[in-house]
Structures are given as structure tokens and as C-alpha cells.
Amino acid sequence: MDASALKGRRIIVGVGGGIAAYKACELVRELGRAGAEVRVAMTEAARQFVTPLTFQALVGHPPLTDYFDPAQEGNFGHLDLARWGEAFVVAPATADLIAKIRAGFGGDAVTTSLLAFKGPVVLAPAMNVAMWENARTQENVASLLAEPRFSTVGPGAGMLACGDVGSGRLADVGAIVSAVAARLGGGPLTGKTVLVTAGPTREYLDPVRFISNPSTGKMGMALAHEARALGAKVTVVLGPVGAVDRTGLEVVDVVSAEDMAREVLSRVESADAFIATAAVSDWRPETRAPQKVKKGEGPENLKLVRTPDVLLEASRKVAGRAKRPVLVGFAAETERVVEHAREKLERKGLDAIVANDVTAEGAGFGTDTNRVTVISRGGPDRVLQGSKRAVAGEILSLLLVSPRG
Numbered sequence: 001m002d003a004s005a006l007k008g009r010r011i012i013v014g015v016g017g018g019i020a021a022y023k024a025c026e027l028v029r030e031l032g033r034a035g036a037e038v039r040v041a042m043t044e045a046a047r048q049f050v051t052p053l054t055f056q057a058l059v060g061h062p063p064l065t066d067y068f069d070p071a072q073e074g075n076f077g078h079l080d081l082a083r084w085g086e087a088f089v090v091a092p093a094t095a096d097l098i099a100k101i102r103a104g105f106g107g108d109a110v111t112t113s114l115l116a117f118k119g120p121v122v123l124a125p126a127m128n129v130a131m132w133e134n135a136r137t138q139e140n141v142a143s144l145l146a147e148p149r150f151s152t153v154g155p156g157a158g159m160l161a162c163g164d165v166g167s168g169r170l171a172d173v174g175a176i177v178s179a180v181a182a183r184l185g186g187g188p189l190t191g192k193t194v195l196v197t198a199g200p201t202r203e204y205l206d207p208v209r210f211i212s213n214p215s216t217g218k219m220g221m222a223l224a225h226e227a228r229a230l231g232a233k234v235t236v237v238l239g240p241v242g243a244v245d246r247t248g249l250e251v252v253d254v255v256s257a258e259d260m261a262r263e264v265l266s267r268v269e270s271a272d273a274f275i276a277t278a279a280v281s282d283w284r285p286e287t288r289a290p291q292k293v294k295k296g297e298g299p300e301n302l303k304l305v306r307t308p309d310v311l312l313e314a315s316r317k318v319a320g321r322a323k324r325p326v327l328v329g330f331a332a333e334t335e336r337v338v339e340h341a342r343e344k345l346e347r348k349g350l351d352a353i354v355a356n357d358v359t360a361e362g363a364g365f366g367t368d369t370n371r372v373t374v375i376s377r378g379g380p381d382r383v384l385q386g387s388k389r390a391v392a393g394e395i396l397s398l399l400l401v402s403p404r405g
Helices: 019-033 052-059 077-084 095-103 109-116 129-133 135-145 173-183 218-229 257-265 310-318 337-347 388-401
Strands: 010-015 037-042 087-093 121-125 150-152 156-159 165-169 193-198 203-206 209-211 233-238 250-253 273-276 283-285 304-306 326-333 352-357 369-376 382-387
Touching (some): 010 077, 037 052, 037 077, 077 109, 087 095, 087 173, 095 135, 129 135, 129 382, 135 150, 135 388, 150 388, 173 218, 193 257, 209 283, 218 233, 218 273, 233 257, 257 310, 273 310, 326 388, 369 388, 382 388
Parallel strands (some): 010 037, 087 121, 193 233, 193 273, 233 250
């Protein structure tokens, strides 16, 4: 993180009521060290873990804790705080607090201030692994991340306070500070160009029939928005999908595999990273009829030919260059997932590949959640699970922000 990105910026820290609340003390201190002005809002539950006096000592201002207190709300303190801040980070964002934010509740100092706040919001979830993986929690997170102003950082995985092992740890304070800086335009990918492919392709037999797949482009768009939130300039080569949020992205619409290959190959050499999430059709009809083929006129056997391998051609185009983009592929598999993904990584000369079983519950095409295995050269395999936006953030953190190997 470039600490200068936070100098003089006004940051609100909303503290939720979880055991990780004590880490919010370190967070406000690190934000202050980076030059930010910090104010704190606390839920009643947060006050059971950390006293308001602690935060007052750290930031030099009493936290907003009770909007029924005349001393705090004499001038509509929650509105003043919301108008003052440039970014709002919720840490820890507990399952209860996330649900309330998603529902638009305003029953405490944090949610009321957040309702009145119009800027970027960073959620740092922290809770038990079962609570994090609960379908309702994932639905709530996915709903919030559908709004461009919301982003998440973490949760991390490991030993939790309750003794369970899994996802649910509050992200490292440094990662949270970086995420806030990124939302304010000083992220770790500032100055970088990221090229993403997303969605399916269509290979037409005639004007009304085509070969395709169920890809909706959700994972690719999640990666694109997360990369932009980290400061990158992002171009998406997008296959035919429904309405998507294009805010802040350069989007190039394509239909066929040949279209996608042409657009990617014209851009990949100038990119710092190429992330190929698109589900590109491997085959197309040898010929395309100019008019609709009638039921009784169609061939009994359809002759197919191979389409361009977009990722392989891109890899070959930049191979051997002193400065080439980081190449990240995706492998949508139904069996021997990791084995097939490793073969693809080697055959196509990739730096990393993200594999998932598209038949697994809560993963694959059309879902708002995903479960993937990230395989990179020289590093351990990492299994990530959560909303597609949260998984996207973890992928970028592993492969572009803090790469190992």
C-alpha cells in the first residue's frame, strides 16, 4: 500500500460486536499512521468488547455510540459523521451487522451512520466459519456486493477464537488499510492494466440456433470490479450475457470465440495481467446457414471444427518477452478437477489457474457463490469459498497483490 494515498483522508471505522473488535484498535492506529483522519462509531455489542475510551485515546475524538444520548445527537451526530467521512470501513463486520446493513436497518450508531453515508464502504467480515458459510450470510454479502460502492476484504482462514478451523478470521490490518486506500484511489494495483474475459461465447448454426454454455459472466465481472477497486485500469472482453454493472470498466462486447480471440490478442501485450474466466466454446459448426434451417431440412449429423484457443494463443503471443503479463486461467471441470487444471496450467504456460467443479452445490455457472482451488507455480494450492466477489478479492490478493512463488 502507498501510505500517501490515505494522507489527509477522512475515514469512518464502524466497530461491530465480535471478539475481533479488539483488532479495530490496531486498525484505527494504522490508519492514523498512514495520515488519515479517523472517527469511530460503535454498536452496543462492540462496547462489550472494547471501551469507547480506548478509541477516544487512539483517535483523539470520542466515538459515536448512542444516538439517544443528547450530548452526541444534539447536532445529529450520525448525520454529521456520515457527511464528514470519505470512506466507511466496518470491522469487524459480524453476521448480524451484515444482515442489518443489507436490510437497511438503522438501530445503532454504525448502521444509522451507514444509512446516511454515500461513499465507498469496505466490509471486513469476522465470525465463526459456520456462520460465514451459512447460506443467508453469503446471500447478504452477495447482495451488498452487487452495489459497486460496497467491497469486502477477507475473511481469512485459520484457527478461529472458538477453536474451529476455517474461514472467518478478520483480515490482516494491513490488508484492510490497503483495501480502504484502494477505494480512495491509491490501491496496490494503481497504474496497472488488467485484461479480463468473461461470459460465454456463441457459435451459430443459423440465425436462431447456436452452441454455447450456461456461463453468466458473474465470476469474471466480480474479478473486474475487484481489480478496479484495487486501483487497476480494467478492460473486460465480454461474451453475450444479461445486464451487468459496467461502472468504471472498459467493456468490449463480443459473440464468438473468434471475436474474443481477436480482441484479446490486440490487447494482451499491453496488459500487466490477463485473467481468462470466459467459458469459450471449443467447437463451432463448420458452416453457418444464412437463414433458419427448417426442422425437416437439417442435417442428421452436424460437422464441427475447433475454435481458437484464446488463452493458449495469448500465452504464445507474449511468451519469451522480458515483460509479459501475469497469465491466469480458469478451469471449469466436472471430475478430477485439480489434475485437469494442473495439466492445463502446464500446457498453456500459465502462471496460475483457478479450478472449480461446476457440478458442486453453490459453485459454477449462474451462482452468486463459488468454491475454487487456486493453483500457482511454486506455491501451495489454496481453496477459497464464499461469494464470487469475496472469492475474486482473495484471488487478486494471492496472485497480483501479494504473489508468492
